[in-house]
Amino acid sequence: MNKYSKNLLTFFKNIKNLPLTRSHFTYFPDRNVKKVASHGVQKMNMFQAINSAMDHALEEDGSALLFGEDVGFGGVFRCSINLRDKYGKDRVFNTPLCEQGIAGFAIGVANTGATAIAEIQFADYIFPAFDQIVNEAAKYRYRSGGIFDCGSLTFRVPCGAVGHGALYHSQSPEAYFAHTPGLKVVVPRGPIKAKGLLLACIKDKNPCIVFEPKTLYRAAVEQVPVGSYVSEIGQADILRKGSDITLIGWGTQVHVLLEVADLAKKELNVDCEVIDLVTILPWDRETIANSVKKTGRVVVSHEAPLTQGFGSEIAAYIQDKCFLHLEAPVKRVTGWDTPFPHVFEPFYLPNKLRCLSAIKELMNY
Amino acid sequence: MSALRQIHKVLRCSSNVAAGLSRNIVPIFNAARCSSNVSSDHPSMFPGAKAPFVSEPNFTLPSDYSPIPIYRVMDAEGVVNPSQDPNLDRDFVTKMFRDMVLLNTMDKILYESQRQGRISFYMTNFGEEASHIGSAAALENRDWIYGQYREAGVLVWRGFTIEQFIDQCYGNVADIGRGKQMPVHYGSKDLNFVTISSPLSTQMPQAVGAAYAMKRKPNNDSIVVCYFGEGAASEGDAHAAFNFAATLSCPVILFCRNNGFAISTPSHEQYCGDGIAGRGPAYGIATIRVDGTDVFAVYNAMKKAREYVLRENKPIVFEAMAYRVGHHSTSDDSTAYRSAEEIEIWNTTEHPISKLKNYMKKKGWFNEDEENAFVKDVRKQVLKQISVSEKKLKPNWREMFQDVYHEMPEHLKEQMGELEKHVEAHPDFYPLKNFKA
């Protein structure tokens, strides 16, 4: 450090420092790790687990390619670190800065049967690729009578709140893609799931999008199986059993809900069943319906705005299939119908207190 | 045909430029492309291209085109080519220099303040000071600016204050943007600087549309300048902007800041061919490439470009070559992808501030003590402003629901009411003391 920065340091010490952000969730690691034959487990954060998944994919499948903006040096979130060195720059490479190009290129790669793992640097920047993903990737098989497809294609897309990302480094656009027949959309809640889901998507015969909550890349640490394994797409996880109310979320919000379940038990003596939906499309309707039939009450919570968020779809389905079992209306606790704001983030997010208030309201309905 | 375009044609058709063919040679077709095997004097009648026929199926190769040269006025020692000296007076040059120094000084402190966790994010402009100040100085303040994010110098030149910069970085009550966006997303209606948006290149076709609308105003005397990086130029929107600007004949300067990197991606992985300038003629746009570390080159070329754009109601592609001396942003560590030695050259002899300083020294316009005092004073102002801006409250949290629409619709009023009740019931849970009541 030079003299200049030292002076600054002393200067800054003398003025009060406001905490910029307080993390809005407490991470609950997965404990019951599925054993993968002949390999042990290793402590990994989520970007390392994703790195490990891509390492397996590139190793197992010589046709597999990994690309996107700044992917070559490891990616801005470090997910592809060391993979260019290991597999060569014809397999792991930077693309020009163009999301529609990345998506179209990935579709072409997959058309030939080769495996494409494409990174979109931020979910907020996926929209230039919307046409390629929604009109092309999603509809390839259907429109060609099944003779062409791009099933060996997977998009990895960092998403969600980080505390200071504002409008364009915070969005959770899963609902836009859930409106698109032909795609599969998943959201991991932590390292173990991220690795298994990514490998499942890579192997899946349909174009898949993995929305990775970027705040978990470093914050989420678990004992992750070292070997290759898949987590089932389309299968929700019941993370906590309960009889009074069902709480449904995905990604980071699962951890908010797990904490809320603790609070509800302690403060209200309410037993919450917490479900990680895991897959947004095609989603696990059976697990949700069974749980709601048991509890009769449900809160769905996501960071994305309320109107036309994926919670709307879940609520509509529940009233259709579980109407006579419901003790209270289905409640959604979500981001507001505004763009994602910078300094107002603590007021924007569907935090634990807002979720807890919703539980109280439903229990007293 | 304008002089600029003529020069262009010559350069692109002659393979002898490097050998010193004079610039006013009559434009002829590129030898490699058309001389030996032209089979007819009559150009084709195809609606899509007016071109002669040839009898050999030769490819036109990228190497058939000479690179568009880099216009430069001043060398690293500050020695100016006398025929190109803009002869700016001492006060004007001093303002240029001091604005560059102010930007550089403010950047250093705000960068450091992010490292201290005082602001959430920052982007420096190191190494590109001359392209901001040189271009802004050649424009009129009524000209509209659509920026990318690394053009804070344009705002400095136009009089955006240290207070306004720092209030924006804090997103406090005095932030013009009302705390909505991340730091460095400045905007100013008074200074005709359209608010920055993070998604890259989206401003490019917008700038073109604004220029078209401006052109239609009676007695229009304003143009639009759109700044963008060479990385951003890979987006589809960049193509749309170039093509719309040309076909719809828009008075816009498409100003590419080519600083060699898009985060970690070096320009040689971003494009093949002759940079961004090389694309201009292909779109039918007059083009110029300048040394972006030479404030006078940027100034002269920009003056000429502005005149051309306003007179002809046509676009210009303007490529300013420089080097991104700083990290991409506070989220980046560029030593992961480039060497410290490489950076060092651009941070010393090739630094735009060093070049202008040498020029001023030669002129006898540089007083070491006065300039040191100036830097000290700027540092003091910036540091003081940080402590002031940090103490200012954030806007009332209800601001979050404002400006989504022109008028707040019913469903947003309801949501705001719901949050009001919730916050009232749990005042301790929310950081209310930091927000205006």
Ligand SMILES: Cc1ncc(C[n+]2csc(CCOP(=O)(O)OP(=O)(O)O)c2C)c(N)n1
């Ligand atoms: C549509 C879109 N994609 C990706 C990004 C992420 N991103 C922010 S800046 C940047 C690099 C831009 O490089 P360049 O245009 O050369 O400008 P420079 O930063 O060098 O000034 C990237 C990839 C973005 N902001 N918007």
